[in-house]
Amino acid sequence: MTQIFYSKDHEWVQIGEDGLATIGITDHAQEALGDIVFVELPEPGRNIVAHEACAVVESVKAASDVYAPLTGTVTENNQAIVEEPALVNTAAETTAWFFRMRLEDPTSVNALMSKAAYDEFLGSL
Amino acid sequence: MHRRLGARMVEFAGYEMPLQYTGIIAEHQACREGAALFDVSHMGQAHVVDARAFEALVPGDILGLQPGRQRYTLLLNEAGGIIDDLMVANFGTHLQLVLNAGRKHVDLAHIQAHGVAITPHFERALVALQGPKAVAMLPEAAALRFMDAAKLDVAGIACVVTRSGYTGEDGFEIGCAAEDAQALAGLLLERGATPAGLGARDSLRLEAGLCLYGNDIGEGRNPVEANLTWAIAKRRKTGWDFLGAAPVRAALEAGPAEKLVGIKVSGRAPARAGAEIRNAQGERVGAVTSGCFAPSLNAPIALGYVRADCAAEGTALDLIVRDKPIPGVVAPLPFVPHHYAR
Numbered sequence: 257m258t259q260i261f262y263s264k265d266h267e268w269v270q271i272g273e274d275g276l277a278t279i280g281i282t283d284h285a286q287e288a289l290g291d292i293v294f295v296e297l298p299e300p301g302r303n304i305v306a307h308e309a310c311a312v313v314e315s316v317k318a319a320s321d322v323y324a325p326l327t328g329t330v331t332e333n334n335q336a337i338v339e340e341p342a343l344v345n346t347a348a349e350t351t352a353w354f355f356r357m358r359l360e361d362p363t364s365v366n367a368l369m370s371k372a373a374y375d376e377f378l379g380s381l
Numbered sequence: 382m383h384r385r386l387g388a389r390m391v392e393f394a395g396y397e398m399p400l401q402y403t404g405i406i407a408e409h410q411a412c413r414e415g416a417a418l419f420d421v422s423h424m425g426q427a428h429v430v431d432a433r434a435f436e437a438l439v440p441g442d443i444l445g446l447q448p449g450r451q452r453y454t455l456l457l458n459e460a461g462g463i464i465d466d467l468m469v470a471n472f473g474t475h476l477q478l479v480l481n482a483g484r485k486h487v488d489l490a491h492i493q494a495h496g497v498a499i500t501p502h503f504e505r506a507l508v509a510l511q512g513p514k515a516v517a518m519l520p521e522a523a524a525l526r527f528m529d530a531a532k533l534d535v536a537g538i539a540c541v542v543t544r545s546g547y548t549g550e551d552g553f554e555i556g557c558a559a560e561d562a563q564a565l566a567g568l569l570l571e572r573g574a575t576p577a578g579l580g581a582r583d584s585l586r587l588e589a590g591l592c593l594y595g596n597d598i599g600e601g602r603n604p605v606e607a608n609l610t611w612a613i614a615k616r617r618k619t620g621w622d623f624l625g626a627a628p629v630r631a632a633l634e635a636g637p638a639e640k641l642v643g644i645k646v647s648g649r650a651p652a653r654a655g656a657e658i659r660n661a662q663g664e665r666v667g668a669v670t671s672g673c674f675a676p677s678l679n680a681p682i683a684l685g686y687v688r689a690d691c692a693a694e695g696t697a698l699d700l701i702v703r704d705k706p707i708p709g710v711v712a713p714l715p716f717v718p719h720h721y722a723r
Contacts, residue, residue: 293674
């Protein structure tokens with residue numbers, strides 16, 4: 257089983273066997289946002305830099321940016337959540353992933369948190 | 382009590398208020414299909430005895446308001462700008478006002494400055510029971526029709542009830558003493574009402590095409606621009622004897638430069654307050670004042686001021702969201718039909 261990493265901006269990152277990083281928002285993030293009604297994702301081919309705003313999530317009430325957890329190039333985005341944004345509320349950490357990217361530096365993922373560290377981080381909020 | 386019901390709290394007008402309990406969409410649907418209970422105790426209740434003196438401060442027909450009836454009206458400044466929008470109910474011995482939370486102290490000072498005696502009862506609680514099943518959950522008030530007002534006993538609690546609200550649905554606003562509020566809310570929840578927060582209240586009122594003070598109306602807007610000309614009573618349009626009458630009359634005769642309109646937005650991305658509005662030629666013609674995703678329409682909607690030549694129903698507009706134009710069209714209000722018990 258591949259390890260999942262977490263960012264302080266409430267994204268998760270999973271490195272697949274092909275080396276690509278799959279990125280989504282955490283269950284905590286979807287819970288905090290409430291009913292999600294719109295998602296805007298970065299297009300394949302876009303180069304994104306860690307901490308830059310690269311996707312948008314809108315709930316009934318408010319818009320929120322999603323920040324890139326790492327630097328790299330987007331290879332794919334998840335049209336399923338564009339068509340059905342509410343999936344993010346029900347499956348944030350599984351099928352409702354946001355996009356995949358090729359990391360500029362594959363070791364950069366080690367700067368992120370483990371599940372245990374993220375849970376501890378949530379507890380400190 | 383809110384926290385016990387699982388509420389996520391936010392700060393609003395100096396009050397800690399429930400934003401949502403289970404979720405905005407579920408609470409919104411509960412109000413459209415069943416009955417939702419909102420705590421709106423932050424709103425200011427006040428009493429005025431001298432109806433004639435009070436009438437000089439508003440464009441509504443207050444002397445013609447019968448006992449047991451309620452009416453929507455506006456406090457205007459000398460320039461015709463809207464100081465607040467409010468409900469006035471005639472209880473025979475006095476008028477009861479319900480003022481916006483963020484404006485109640487301003488209103489009080491304004492009314493007093495014009496020599497009208499007003500007694501604030503800001504400590505009183507107010508809940509709104511809204512939805513098609515509201516009347517089944519408050520049978521004590523079943524005899525009231527839309528915009529009726531009465532003092533009623535609800536399970537031993539002395540209540541001031543009006544058949545009105547801010548959702549476009551049938552329902553009641555129920556005032557009581559602060560110490561009775563938990564018992565009253567508990568009773569209505571026991572009878573099957575769904576607790577609902579400010580989030581659903583906002584999406585419901587926006588679908589119903591109702592203005593939010595501070596967003597859609599304010600001191601910089603007059604009733605003509607704000608599409609509230611209907612709140613100027615016929616009799617007052619002959620006398621023109623209310624505070625701010627001259628500028629309002631001038632705006633009515635000349636036509637407003639900008640008008641508040643409803644806009645249906647294509648796609649799924651909501652255009653929020655502040656979003657620029659452009660016409661088909663790409664000129665800036667206005668800005669959004671309220672916008673959200675409308676759960677009952679499964680589409681984004683907005684209210685905004687646009688140049689008068691762009692205010693006709695069916696006018697195509699672009700709303701600028703994250704630097705991209707999103708097509709919209711001027712739509713009739715309300716977005717979702719009202720279901721009042723007239």
